[in-house]
Amino acid sequence: MFLRVLMQILCGLFAYTLLAEMGLRRATAILGGALYSLSPFFFLSPNAPIYPMPFLPLLLLGIECAAKAARARRRMGWSLVTVAVAYSILGGFPELAYLDGLFAGVWAAWRFTTLPRGLWLRFAGKLCLGVVVALGICAPLLMPFLEYLPIANLGPHGGGLLMQMRLGAALVPLQFFPFLYGPLNSEPPASIAAAFDGGWVRVPSWVTASVLMLAIASLWRRGVRPQPRYFLLFWIVLWEARYLGFEPATWFMNRVPELATADITRFSGPMLAFSVFVLASFGLDDYLEQGALSVRRLWGVVASVVAIISAAIIPVLGFVFSWWHQKPSDMHVACAVAVPAILVSLYLCRELKRPRHKYILLTLLVIGPFASSCIRNSVGSAVARSMWRRFVFCRPMPARKELPAWDRSISTFPRPMALHP
Numbered sequence: 001m002f003l004r005v006l007m008q009i010l011c012g013l014f015a016y017t018l019l020a021e022m023g024l025r026r027a028t029a030i031l032g033g034a035l036y037s038l039s040p041f042f043f044l045s046p047n048a049p050i051y052p053m054p055f056l057p058l059l060l061l062g063i064e065c066a067a068k069a070a071r072a073r074r075r076m077g078w079s080l081v082t083v084a085v086a087y088s089i090l091g092g093f094p095e096l097a098y099l100d101g102l103f104a105g106v107w108a109a110w111r112f113t114t115l116p117r118g119l120w121l122r123f124a125g126k127l128c129l130g131v132v133v134a135l136g137i138c139a140p141l142l143m144p145f146l147e148y149l150p151i152a153n154l155g156p157h158g159g160g161l162l163m164q165m166r167l168g169a170a171l172v173p174l175q176f177f178p179f180l181y182g183p184l185n186s187e188p189p190a191s192i193a194a195a196f197d198g199g200w201v202r203v204p205s206w207v208t209a210s211v212l213m214l215a216i217a218s219l220w221r222r223g224v225r226p227q228p229r230y231f232l233l234f235w236i237v238l239w240e241a242r243y244l245g246f247e248p249a250t251w252f253m254n255r256v257p258e259l260a261t262a263d264i265t266r267f268s269g270p271m272l273a274f275s276v277f278v279l280a281s282f283g284l285d286d287y288l289e290q291g292a293l294s295v296r297r298l299w300g301v302v303a304s305v306v307a308i309i310s311a312a313i314i315p316v317l318g319f320v321f322s323w324w325h326q327k328p329s330d331m332h333v334a335c336a337v338a339v340p341a342i343l344v345s346l347y348l349c350r351e352l353k354r355p356r357h358k359y360i361l362l363t364l365l366v367i368g369p370f371a372s373s374c375i376r377n378s379v380g381s382a383v384a385r386s387m388w389r390r391f392v393f394c395r396p397m398p399a400r401k402e403l404p405a406w407d408r409s410i411s412t413f414p415r416p417m418a419l420h421p
Helices: 002-021 026-037 055-071 079-090 096-115 117-137 137-151 169-175 188-196 211-217 231-243 247-255 270-291 297-327 328-353 358-375 382-392
Strands: none
Touching: 002 026, 002 055, 002 270, 026 270, 026 358, 055 079, 055 096, 055 117, 055 270, 079 096, 079 117, 079 137, 096 117, 096 231, 096 270, 096 382, 169 188, 169 297, 188 270, 188 297, 211 231, 211 270, 211 297, 211 358, 231 247, 231 270, 270 358, 297 328, 328 358
């Protein structure tokens, strides 16, 4: 638990530092850091995959420092690249480290476009030197790993099972409404359980509707500083197409070395969510600097958000209604969570049209992911209800001796059925 909290703190700290280094305002950097530190991946896969997560923003920060050193024609500037790459590999989860490296490559490609052509070689040399030194540091771990790999039992990673892996249609809306089917890890009704293959653990990540709207708003107007907006848009669209099984995107992804053998629909979530968080930070920075959006652009933002969410939900409306019909309690949870999300999105639209309460907006944008992380296991929980009664109504918790004794005659396992001739 302590290590997990430490990883979340480092995620927020490094993301804040990256956005501040790019020249964004402090409030904007705080938003980006808070969103990444509250990434859903921390409780979708709360084990080994979280360890390389803090070093993605640190690696991008190293690229920014290398670009600044190349522009100033200074030595060094690549040390953070070495630290980030080394710790990503030593984190012990190569899939996530490899995917973060691909995203860093896209970021570096954008940074090349912002530098004069005469500095490209210097910048590339700094990046290559940082990566080579990091690989040398990790050599005691990498060499045995590479030697054992040819004789290891790789399971699904050794065949073509993961090449066509895609996100099920019932799981696509969870990227925007994680509580659409009630509390996380809620058991699906038996009649439709086959369509919910994998459940929440297969969802790469998610973002709230208000964060999605702010990210799209950043694409409808251009900032005053060079920013990788359209590179990030290309990266997000490419991965979403891969999730949906779009054949050209699948073919292209499978051509990338070793990507066809990785469970990319599950472990690409952190870097993809970080892309959306960075776009949302750009959108908030534009809002703080340039003020209101024009009515035409605001309608464009709203139409884009409605189109994306509708395209995700409409194909599975029958599945959703069937789930709610068989489990009304899950429908109540979904509605209870959706109402505040819609209200925050409407308030964001109002602020984009007529800015008045900037810091209230910032607080609401951070509260959404924080509330999601708090209620992920507590909604509908008897323990949560008893704690609520204890702290709100000052009622003492029942003593251990008041709990009913366990009846050993009641078996927790189903009894075998009798065989009749």
